[in-house]
Amino acid sequence: MNRENLVLVSYYYEFSKEQDYICSKPEDSGMHLCSDLPPYRIGPMLCTEKAIPMEENLPTNASCVNWNQYYSRCAQMGLNPFQGTISFDNIGMAWVAIFLVISLEGWTDIMYYVQDAHSFWDWIYFVLLIVGNSSVDLMLNALSTYQLLILDEYLLESKL
Secondary structure, eight states: OOHHHHHHHHHSOOOTTSOOOOOBOGGGTOSSBGGGOOOOEETTEEOOBOOOTTSOOOOOSSOOBOGGGGOOSOOOOSOOHHHHTOOOSSHHHHHHHHHHHHTTSSHHHHHHHHHHHTOGGGHHHHHHHHHHHHHHHHHHHHHHHHHHHHHHHHHHHHHO
């Protein structure tokens, strides 16, 4: 593979879907405030410059403008996390999110998003949900094993 191909691959790589950023208003006491947006990125380059008034402010190979420093209001924008598939906006989507949590499939990502938007203490809900589900699983397994033992005894007695 020559150098030209490597440049094309890195040029077309999408960095926008790495991680969704969720912030909260100060009164919601979430972990990430809207005023703490991370610096703007263009590909792998971290933008740190200020915008120059009445200029185009186009990015160069060495620098770019950190546009995130100019956000002054917190507003709902775009899709929910994971390209809109995880939310608590309606009962159906909430059940899907809860199922993912109790199945332990990506539950930490969901928990961190909820903490970012609401409160650090939301981890208690997630831990109780997982522990509660594990307890129910354990109890159901014990009951089904006990039922099989009773059935085996009954079948043995009926053969004698």
